[in-house]
Amino acid sequence: MEKLRLNTYPGRGIVMGFNKQGDQAIQIYWVMGRSENSRNRILVQEGNVVKTKPFDASKVKDPTLIIYTAMKEVRGGHLVSNGDQTDSIAQIIEKGGTFGEGLRERTYEPDAPNFTPRITGEYSSESESPFFILSIIRKDPFSDRPIHNLQLYKPESGTGKCIHTYEGDGNPLPSFKLDPYLVTLEGSIDQIAQTFWDLLNAENRVALAVKGVDIRTGKVDFKIINQLGNK
Template identity: 40%
Template sequence: MNVKDMKAEIASTSYPGRGILLGRSEDGKKAVIAYFIMGRSANSRNRVFEAMGDDLRTRAFDESKMEDPSLVIYNAVRVLGDTTIVTNGDQTDTIYDFLAEGKTWEEALRTRTFEPDGPNFTPRISGVVCNKTGAYRLSILKSDNGDETSAQRFFYEYAQPKAGEGHFIHTYMGDGNPLPSYEGEPTPVTVRGDLAQFTEDVWQSLDPENKISLFTRFIDLETGKWETEIRNKNQ
């Protein structure tokens, strides 16, 4: 699969939903993470990202307007030792707990399935990054063409990431009713610039009407230290 321009790929649809991009910086020295959320309903749009130490969670921007916290309020990023976990739902905690017990992330995700929000049955997308080597994995749990009785689980491993490249996966192929689930392998994309430039490129590529929040992190593979940026449409 050809490597695609990251900005063009993100901007290719007005509603990719929630998205994870994992990769390696141009200089090859940093692991790269991006996670964004979008929304169409008032409930989905009433959210912000909030840092919790090294971790990240979603929370209501206006608590008085939150209608249903299930599926929209969760820990999106958690760090366990040398591993960073990023997902689009409460499977973040499932993965964290399994890894803490010495089990695998595949074992964790085999206990989970797509979200119970029919008729969309939104896929659960997840990623884990080794903070020492920069190796990363991605996964998607989805329905079989909207059939809620049939779950599909896909796992992808990238042991030797290339400098200036990453892989991008998101929940939907585009807008629609019901929303069409993501199809195919994670898309290989370019990764350009430092953290500030990368963050700006992702944020500006997201549809201005539907984007809500963005989290980015560059992890120095030599020192293990990281830099993080958070963008929230709601201020």
């Protein structure tokens, strides 16, 4: 947790794991920003979907890469990502494909010189033994080729794994190159949301959403915090 607190600009991030009781799968997604365009965003819940939206539509300069579906459920799979791959993966799963197949043709974001990684996660509740998958697609440092890293895991209760787009602030921004790292998940989804919100740099944090999925019933709950407030 200290690693995240000390990072002034981890960028967008994903955490997935189980709550302390082990009866709820937890997904966390957060957005950070340095520019006015990036900070002019909120996360909104529409049914079981969470999307990024502009707080003030008149100030939007370029919606590309900043307006997208962040969380979505499809065929027992709960998706979370930092871009439009949420919807493209959902479309492939709806046609009988898999999470991995949905990522196969995707690459890092075309935002040179940063080449921001695409980070994506899935909680799969279809099998008798639920599990998580975390993916990061980043640019090869020696070519334009995308490098795909995928990790399947089932954490202990009260823990999750964290991944984010950047190792820290910089110009250009340095892509996250580490393995997903362990974090604790304690309390209700409201408490988890506040814990992670407080860990994020107060100047750069934009919005955060926590999704809880009851392992037995599939019931879903959300908690969203927006720096600019809710509309």
